[in-house]
Amino acid sequence: MRHIISILMENESGALSRVAGLFSARGYNIESLTVAPTQDPSLSRMTLVTRGSEEIIEQITKQLNKLIDVVKLIDLAESSHIERELMMVKIKATGAMRDEIRSMAGIFRGKIIDVTPTTYIVEMTGTSEKLDAFLAAIEPDSIIEAVRSGPTGISRGEKGLHL
Amino acid sequence: MELNGAQILVQSLIDEGVEYIFGYPGGAVLHLYDALFQQDELKHILVRHEQGATHAADGYARATGKAGVVLVTSGPGATNAVTGIATAYMDSIPMVIISGQVSLPVIGSDAFQEVDMVGITRPCVKHNFLIKDVTKIAETIKKAFYIATTGRPGPVVVDIPKDITAPNIIVPYKYPKKVSIRSYNPVLTGHKGQIKKAVDLLLSAQKPIIYSGGGVILGEASKELIEFTHRLGYPITNTLMGLGAFPATDKQFIGMLGMHGTYEANMAMHESDVIIAIGARFDDRVTGKLDLFCPYAKIIHIDVDPASISKTVKVDIPIVGEVKPVLEQMLELINESKKKPDKKALELWWHQIGQWQAVNCLQYDSESLLIKPQYVIEQLYEVTKGDAYITSDVGQHQMWAAQYYHFDKPRRWINSGGLGTMGFGLPAAIGVKLAFPESDVACITGDASIQMCIQELSTALQYKTPVKIINLNNRYMGMVRQWQEFSYQSRYSHSYMDTIPEFVKLAEAYGHVGMRIDKPEEVRPALEAAFAMKDRTVFLDVMTDITENVYPMIEAGKGHHEMKLRVALGASTDRELA
Ligand SMILES: Cc1cc2nc3c(=O)[nH]c(=O)nc-3n(C[C@H](O)[C@H](O)[C@H](O)COP(=O)(O)OP(=O)(O)OC[C@H]3O[C@@H](n4cnc5c(N)ncnc54)[C@H](O)[C@@H]3O)c2cc1C
Ligand SMILES: Cc1ncc(C[n+]2csc(CCOP(=O)(O)OP(=O)(O)O)c2C)c(N)n1
Ligand SMILES: [Mg+2]
Numbered sequence: 034m035r036h037i038i039s040i041l042m043e044n045e046s047g048a049l050s051r052v053a054g055l056f057s058a059r060g061y062n063i064e065s066l067t068v069a070p071t072q073d074p075s076l077s078r079m080t081l082v083t084r085g086s087e088e089i090i091e092q093i094t095k096q097l098n099k100l101i102d103v104v105k106l107i108d109l110a111e112s113s114h115i116e117r118e119l120m121m122v123k124i125k126a127t128g129a130m131r132d133e134i135r136s137m138a139g140i141f142r143g144k145i146i147d148v149t150p151t152t153y154i155v156e157m158t159g160t161s162e163k164l165d166a167f168l169a170a171i172e173p174d175s176i177i178e179a180v181r182s183g184p185t186g187i188s189r190g191e192k193g194l195h196l
Numbered sequence: 197m198e199l200n201g202a203q204i205l206v207q208s209l210i211d212e213g214v215e216y217i218f219g220y221p222g223g224a225v226l227h228l229y230d231a232l233f234q235q236d237e238l239k240h241i242l243v244r245h246e247q248g249a250t251h252a253a254d255g256y257a258r259a260t261g262k263a264g265v266v267l268v269t270s271g272p273g274a275t276n277a278v279t280g281i282a283t284a285y286m287d288s289i290p291m292v293i294i295s296g297q298v299s300l301p302v303i304g305s306d307a308f309q310e311v312d313m314v315g316i317t318r319p320c321v322k323h324n325f326l327i328k329d330v331t332k333i334a335e336t337i338k339k340a341f342y343i344a345t346t347g348r349p350g351p352v353v354v355d356i357p358k359d360i361t362a363p364n365i366i367v368p369y370k371y372p373k374k375v376s377i378r379s380y381n382p383v384l385t386g387h388k389g390q391i392k393k394a395v396d397l398l399l400s401a402q403k404p405i406i407y408s409g410g411g412v413i414l415g416e417a418s419k420e421l422i423e424f425t426h427r428l429g430y431p432i433t434n435t436l437m438g439l440g441a442f443p444a445t446d447k448q449f450i451g452m453l454g455m456h457g458t459y460e461a462n463m464a465m466h467e468s469d470v471i472i473a474i475g476a477r478f479d480d481r482v483t484g485k486l487d488l489f490c491p492y493a494k495i496i497h498i499d500v501d502p503a504s505i506s507k508t509v510k511v512d513i514p515i516v517g518e519v520k521p522v523l524e525q526m527l528e529l530i531n532e533s534k535k536k537p538d539k540k541a542l543e544l545w546w547h548q549i550g551q552w553q554a555v556n557c558l559q560y561d562s563e564s565l566l567i568k569p570q571y572v573i574e575q576l577y578e579v580t581k582g583d584a585y586i587t588s589d590v591g592q593h594q595m596w597a598a599q600y601y602h603f604d605k606p607r608r609w610i611n612s613g614g615l616g617t618m619g620f621g622l623p624a625a626i627g628v629k630l631a632f633p634e635s636d637v638a639c640i641t642g643d644a645s646i647q648m649c650i651q652e653l654s655t656a657l658q659y660k661t662p663v664k665i666i667n668l669n670n671r672y673m674g675m676v677r678q679w680q681e682f683s684y685q686s687r688y689s690h691s692y693m694d695t696i697p698e699f700v701k702l703a704e705a706y707g708h709v710g711m712r713i714d715k716p717e718e719v720r721p722a723l724e725a726a727f728a729m730k731d732r733t734v735f736l737d738v739m740t741d742i743t744e745n746v747y748p749m750i751e752a753g754k755g756h757h758e759m760k761l762r763v764a765l766g767a768s769t770d771r772e773l774a
Contacts, residue, residue, distance in 0.1 A: 042379070043379055047314060047326070050315070050318070051318060054318050054319060058319045088506070088510070091506065092503065092507060095502045095503035095505075096503050098502070098503075099501070099502075099503050101322070101323040101343060101377065101379060101380050102379060103379055104378060104379040196378070
């Protein structure tokens with residue numbers, strides 16, 4: 034099953050490689066990983082998407098917790114949460130395609146953030162499935178490049194991941 | 197007090213209460229060595245190879261329970277230490293390793309003797325640090341010791357760039373009394389509800405067994421384990437790492453379990469209905485084939501590291517906490533409980549165990565005209581009255597030491613279990629002897645293993661650490677040869693060496709006493725003579741039967757109930773190798 038693990042960790046150099054190293058050394062898979070400092074600059078927050086059986090996910094969370102730099106973590110998949118990913122896609126846009134892409138971006142609530150005579154860059158946030166769906170709806174040959182941040186997530190309600 | 201970085205490091209170690217530091221100098225640590233030179237509180241032990249430094253510090257740590265301390269230079273000094281760091285890591289041994297690093301401004305430029313020590317050791321340390329600021333040295337050292345010695349212990353590397361220790365940068369020094377790390381809070385006591393459940397299950401068991409491991413020794417909980425076991429009257433088995441935590445001569449002890457454990461311990465595991473694992477981690481050498489592991493048992497597991505719980509074997513009642521307080525909590529509940537262990541069931545269970553014990557799985561041919569390695573260990577046990585510190589290397593000799601030296605006290609049996617590092621025994625013995633100069637210390641080794649750190653004989657002379665080296669010389673990498681005999685139709689591919697040195701001469705060349713023993717009747721007198729030479733390191737080169745194998749054995753892919761036993765019990769097993 035897919036799990037989103039949200040990790041609060043010391044904002045130290047090397048902390049990221051401890052997490053990445055743990056995954057490669059123990060053969061766990063990482064689908065995506067995002068990391069940035071929090072409002073408290075001594076802490077970073079990492080969001081990691083992984084897949085595995087219940088036993089593997091349990092080991093992953095235990096092993097992550099064991100890292101000295103990890104302050105706290107939660108498995109977002111265990112409760113109600115919101116998940117978002119940011120994507121920017123550069124698309125060939127000439128002739129009739131220009132209108133079509135603009136309306137498609139509108140349907141998906143994307144924004145066109147850069148325009149040249151032959152291209153658009155569309156910015157879009159949403160769940161990973163929504164971004165997948167947008168890409169599937171565009172003629173594949175017209176996509177010059179797509180960059181995705183990987184999902185980040187936050188739990189619903191009053192609870193939060195903090196010190 | 198104002199000090200430079202090198203002085204701060206040395207003073208921090210002194211203030212931490214460090215007695216010995218095992219090390220080897222080089223460019224990146226010259227400032228540190230200069231600071232060491234100018235004091236005489238902290239004793240530096242100069243080894244002959246950095247691997248030796250790590251094993252000696254490790255031996256010291258295993259024998260005393262205090263963190264072992266190592267100092268190596270950058271680059272090759274640091275990489276030479278890695279095997280010893282990994283060895284300590286696998287067995288959860290507290291150690292602090294200080295490695296020199298190239299100066300901060302040149303880090304990353306492939307400078308002379310630069311390696312990314314933090315990167316290289318990341319997978320085999322509990323934690324590591326790169327110090328980038330002189331004012332952080334004292335605090336980092338304090339943190340390193342705190343992390344190394346608390347919770348599940350382990351090695352911590354502190355990498356220090358040369359410029360940080362330079363004599364011209366002087367800053368105020370104060371060693372912190374305490375540190376706390378917000379992201380590191382090891383659990384102490386166990387969850388009350390879980391403990392209650394565990395006690396209920398334990399007291400309703402019909403065929404219970406206590407399976408305890410290295411965690412009891414690391415957690416100084418031997419006394420509590422003994423009380424707990426006596427109180428319940430249940431059989432107890434120890435892992436290789438747990439030997440000595442419960443007295444081997446106690447009648448409730450049924451031997452080691454696992455690959456080369458006793459028949460009775462493995463059969464009892466297999467047939468049991470309730471297992472309580474105490475500070476043990478269900479290693480593959482212990483469980484055998486996982487699908488066949490303890491098919492009828494409910495399992496309770498006490499461990500300070502949540503990641504050890506349900507890692508390989510799913511357990512029914514996990515208890516996260518330190519062995520000592522958890523056992524105390526359990527004992528209290530047992531004493532209060534109206535339920536008592538089921539006497540009738542226990543009687544039947546012990547009767548069954550008695551039948552397995554009657555198989556006499558450790559019997560060997562004691563009439564042989566050749567020296568049987570098991571006989572040597574038995575004699576060593578008698579000569580040292582079972583009270584020596586025994587270190588070992590890795591191989592058959594290690595298993596025989598574990599099987600035939602009956603450890604009654606914790607911290608007496610010092611070996612590399614998790615990594616299985618050949619070369620561990622001799623430097624570890626030196627570390628132990630420094631900690632306990634009045635005690636007998638013996639290193640049981642093999643003709644192959646001893647050559648991996650033989651250079652430390654020189655260290656033993658310099659620091660007058662008279663250890664006794666007992667080389668069970670079978671002219672083979674016996675353990676490898678045994679596997680080749682069993683699984684590769686006796687194709688002994690590269691498991692012997694044609695040119696084994698004359699160890700007696702070698703010992704003499706290093707300034708020690710060497711003795712060669714060829715006949716069984718010479719074993720006892722030689723051991724007595726060796727231990728009578730209180731102030732000499734003695735190398736006993738014992739020519740043992742080259743064909744001897746370690747029995748009993750759970751072969752690969754087999755379960756606890758499928759042990760391979762010695763075939764010709766009682767009859768002579770002298771034979772030629774096919
Ligand atoms: C050639 C060879 C053959 C071997 N054959 C065997 C064999 O037949 N049988 C055998 O048993 N082993 C054997 N081993 C050793 C084996 O590889 C493992 O090292 C060993 O079984 C592990 O022992 P352990 O489970 O006690 O764990 P350890 O490695 O000692 O780990 C200790 C456990 O206790 C926990 N712990 C630490 N401190 C505390 C505390 N204060 N409170 C609570 N928990 C704590 C730790 O988190 C860890 O889970 C062999 C090794 C070699 C090299
Ligand atoms: C550093 C290292 N290399 C290789 C091995 C694999 N190995 C395990 S036991 C063994 C043979 C040990 O031979 P010896 O020291 O003579 O002991 P014996 O088994 O003969 O008693 C080898 C090569 C190891 N454990 N450690
Ligand atoms: Mg040998």
